[in-house]
Amino acid sequence: MFKNFFPNKILSxxxxxLNSLLVYLIxxxxxxxxxxxxxxxxxxxxxxxxxxMYVHVPSSFISLAxxxxxxxxxxxxxxxxxxxxxxxxxxxxxxxxxFTLISIVTGSLWGKPTWGTWWAWDARLTSMVIxxxxxxxxxxxxxxxxxxxxxxKISSIIAIIGLLNLPVIKYSVDWWNTLxxxxxxxxxxxxxxxxxxxxxxxxMLAGMIIYLLIIFLxxxxxxxxxxxxxxxxxxx
Amino acid sequence: xxxxxxxxxxxxLTLLLLLSAVTIFLxxxxxEENIVYFFTPSEIYxxxxxxxxxxxxxxxxxxxxxxxxxxxxVKFIITDFKNEIIVSYSGLIPNLFSEGKxxxxxxxxxxxxYFIAEKILAKHDENYMPPEVTKALEKSNK
Numbered sequence: 326m327f328k329n330f331f332p333n334k335i336l337s338x339x340x341x342x343l344n345s346l347l348v349y350l351i352x353x354x355x356x357x358x359x360x361x362x363x364x365x366x367x368x369x370x371x372x373x374x375x376x377x378m379y380v381h382v383p384s385s386f387i388s389l390a391x392x393x394x395x396x397x398x399x400x401x402x403x404x405x406x407x408x409x410x411x412x413x414x415x416x417x418x419x420x421x422x423x424f425t426l427i428s429i430v431t432g433s434l435w436g437k438p439t440w441g442t443w444w445a446w447d448a449r450l451t452s453m454v455i456x457x458x459x460x461x462x463x464x465x466x467x468x469x470x471x472x473x474x475x476x477x478k479i480s481s482i483i484a485i486i487g488l489l490n491l492p493v494i495k496y497s498v499d500w501w502n503t504l505x506x507x508x509x510x511x512x513x514x515x516x517x518x519x520x521x522x523x524x525x526x527x528x529m530l531a532g533m534i535i536y537l538l539i540i541f542l543x544x545x546x547x548x549x550x551x552x553x554x555x556x557x558x559x560x561x
Numbered sequence: 562x563x564x565x566x567x568x569x570x571x572x573x574l575t576l577l578l579l580l581s582a583v584t585i586f587l588x589x590x591x592x593e594e595n596i597v598y599f600f601t602p603s604e605i606y607x608x609x610x611x612x613x614x615x616x617x618x619x620x621x622x623x624x625x626x627x628x629x630x631x632x633x634x635v636k637f638i639i640t641d642f643k644n645e646i647i648v649s650y651s652g653l654i655p656n657l658f659s660e661g662k663x664x665x666x667x668x669x670x671x672x673x674x675y676f677i678a679e680k681i682l683a684k685h686d687e688n689y690m691p692p693e694v695t696k697a698l699e700k701s702n703k
Contacts, residue, residue, distance in 0.1 A: 366691030370657055375689060404563075404571045440682045441655030447598035485574065489581055493589075502597045502620060504665060509687040518689040 335542070335549050346539050353532040361525035368522075375522065377435040383530040385428040385453075387537055389491055391421030392456060395463065396488030399481035411477045412552055414484065415467050416544035420537055422460035429453055440504060448497035449505035452490060459487035473555070599665045602644035605673060613670050619646055620665040620684060628660055639664060639676075650678040657683035 361379035368375035395414040402410040432450070433443045444450065462483045470476035498507045509518040516523060563571065589596065599620030605611065619639055627638035634651035637660075648666050658664060663684030668677050690698075 366693070369690045369692045369695040370659075370662070371685065371689075378689070400574060403574060404567050406567075439655075439657055439685050441653075441657075442680075442682055445598065445682070448596050485578065486581055489578070489585055493585070501593075502599050502601065504598050504682060504684060506685050506687045509689060517687045519691055519694055521691055522689050 335546050343539060343542060346535055346542075350532060350535045350539060353528060353535060357525060357528035357532045360528055365522055365525045366519075371439055374435055374438045377431050378522075379525050379529045381428060381431040381435060382526060383533045384424040384431065386530065387533055388421055388425035388428055388456065389494060391417050391424065391537070392460065392484070392487060393491055395421065396484045396491070399484040399488075402477070403481050403485070409549075411481070412548045413545060415480070416548050417541055418460060418464050418467070419544065420540040422457070422464060424533070424537070425453065425457045425460055429457065445504045447503040447505055448501045449494065449503050452494040452497050455490050456487070456494060459483060459490060463487070473552075601641045602639055602646045603641050605646065605670070606644045611670065611673070613672070616667060616669060616679075618665050618667045619648070619670075619676055620663070621646075623658070623660050623662060623664050625660050637664075639666065646674060646676050648676045648678050650681055652680070654681060655683040657685065662686075 357379070361376055365376070365379075367373045395417055398410050398414040401407065402414070429450075432453075436445070437443050463480050466480040466483060467476050470479060497503060498505055510516045510523075518526070599618035600608075601621055602619065605619065621639040621641040624638040624640040624645065627636075627640075629636050634649055635654065636647065636649045639646045639648055648668075650666065650668075658681060663686055665682040665684050666676060666678035667680040667682070669679075670676050
């Protein structure tokens with residue numbers, strides 16, 4: 326399965342796979358939105374604003390997961406110097422960054438009716454902003470450093486340092502007093518979210534992961550083509 | 562398995578990561594007072610050098626039956642079940658502010674037991690339930 330991500334394979338990636346993913350995306354998102362907007366109940370105190378959570382939580386999860394993958398890929402990249410790894414993590418960054426933005430904006434929209442404020446500089450919210458800055462840094466280095474090898478090195482180091490921010494985001498709500506509530510879904514204990522709300526959350530997560538895959542594959546293909554074209558240009 | 566150069570780079574990276582982790586930990590340790598968003602009543606009770614004319618935040622649960630409304634102001638008690646602080650406040654109250662729920666008050670301490678708030682935030686907990694479930698839970702508790 327992993328072989329499919331090798332540059333030569335990605336070039337022959339047919340539009341059929343993307344098209345079938347697109348069909349899945351529409352189906353899952355349709356089901357997810359119907360479930361989260363109509364079928365699922367309102368919350369006992371938050372009322373209907375709980376529905377923001379069905380977008381907020383999956384995008385937060387994906388934004389962390391994406392940066393985690395980029396960070397670990399960057400370690401492998403610096404140690405083993407495998408050619409296609411930087412292309413992969415470079416392609417993952419913009420969509421991960423977008424999900425971070427979605428997470429912050431939806432969180433803010435939820436905060437106003439729930440907490441009574443759009444924004445608070447508590448540990449969870451601040452560390453999410455730091456994640457966003459790391460995404461920006463990572464993307465801008467690829468954009469503005471013209472030498473591939475140099476951009477590769479600098480961006481990898483940024484991603485590796487940013488990796489340390491991930492446990493801080495995850496555990497900020499346990500380590501410090503924060504305005505943000507602790508996680509409802511943990512590995513160690515039963516979720517404190519009712520199953521009628523857990524189901525749409527999981528469907529929405531699945532839909533967003535499919536979206537992430539589509540954008541990533543398209544970008545990865547473009548980046549690979551660009552990389553090969555540059556190689557040919559430099560040879561001439 | 563690892564080539565000589567790859568091994569060197571791996572060791573260097575591990576060192577870099579460890580060093581940054583320790584640095585971050587030390588920064589967090591020294592900034593703890595600033596990172597916490599609010600203090601609990603017990604933390605204020607136990608604090609030695611307390612500053613009374615500085616804006617701080619106190620957080621906890623609104624004690625049951627403690628809200629008393631006067632003309633423009635509201636008084637209530639923030640509790641963490643060990644210590645309590647009386648809060649007086651006038652202004653907009655968030656919708657989710659209610660007895661037995663989490664609250665964060667921003668303002669100034671007059672003394673260790675009395676707090677004048679300028680802003681009130683409701684703190685939500687990690688429980689999500691449909692209203693019918695809450696009713697069922699209340700019934701089974703009675």
